[in-house]
Amino acid sequence: MTEIRQRVPFRFSEGEEDEDRIPDDQEQEAVIDRLREKSASSNVLYLGGLQTAIGLSLFLHILYILRSPAQSPLAVLFPEEPSDPPMPLASLFALLQVAIHCNLGLNVLPPTNRIRQILHGTTSLPPSLRPPIPLSHPPVFLAPVIAPVYALLLGQGRVDVLWWTTTGILTQIVVLAMKWMREEEEEIAGLEDLRYTARGA
Numbered sequence: 001m002t003e004i005r006q007r008v009p010f011r012f013s014e015g016e017e018d019e020d021r022i023p024d025d026q027e028q029e030a031v032i033d034r035l036r037e038k039s040a041s042s043n044v045l046y047l048g049g050l051q052t053a054i055g056l057s058l059f060l061h062i063l064y065i066l067r068s069p070a071q072s073p074l075a076v077l078f079p080e081e082p083s084d085p086p087m088p089l090a091s092l093f094a095l096l097q098v099a100i101h102c103n104l105g106l107n108v109l110p111p112t113n114r115i116r117q118i119l120h121g122t123t124s125l126p127p128s129l130r131p132p133i134p135l136s137h138p139p140v141f142l143a144p145v146i147a148p149v150y151a152l153l154l155g156q157g158r159v160d161v162l163w164w165t166t167t168g169i170l171t172q173i174v175v176l177a178m179k180w181m182r183e184e185e186e187e188i189a190g191l192e193d194l195r196y197t198a199r200g201a
Contacts, residue, residue, distance in 0.1 A: 032188065036188055039181075039184050039185065039188060043184075050104075050108045051105065051108055054101055054170065054174070055105075057170055058101040058102075061101065061167075062098065064163075069086060070086040071086070072162075072163035074162055074163045081159045082157060084157040087156050087160065088154070093146070093150065093164070096146065096147065097164075099143075100143050100167050100171065101170075103135050103140065104140075104171060104174050108174060141171070141175075144168035145168060147167070148161055148164040151164045
């Protein structure tokens with residue numbers, strides 16, 4: 001007959017801790033709750049930082065569109081570099097970058113956010129008819145590459161090419177940060193599943 005190990009009830013030990021002791025349900029739940037609260041507070045900070053970065057970059061792109069003649073905001077950081085005229089269709093590409101920023105901003109909003117719910121429309125619509133907003137892979141990865149590749153093909157200066165690359169860099173940062181946060185949530189959910197599995201064993 002298999003020996004069943006006795007579950008130790010939750011208590012504070014003033015002496016030396018028993019390393020072989022199995023935490024009871026109350027202790028396990030307390031640990032998971034602490035991890036979940038720590039993850040939630042960290043995610044708030046990360047999302048706030050991402051939203052700030054997206055907002056600042058979006059502001060610079062709007063200034064680029066409104067400025068006449070259009071000039072890269074990064075030119076002030078590289079005064080020794082020659083100032084190139086804007087590439088053809090620069091305003092069109094800038095509008096594309098603005099749309100990418102708006103999509104990134106929607107990605108860092110929680111699914112329960114009112115803006116995302118409005119864009120998704122009524123939940124009564126079948127999934128096939130709901131607008132795919134915010135966009136995900138592959139459009140999110142392909143769209144930011146168009147402008148810098150076009151600038152390279154036209155032989156634009158380094159400052160101009162770097163300016164058109166900033167949206168792609170920001171996109172990669174957002175995608176990686178969202179991936180890390182999602183993996184952390186999955187790990188905590190896995191611990192929760194293990195706790196219930198052990199309870200039912």
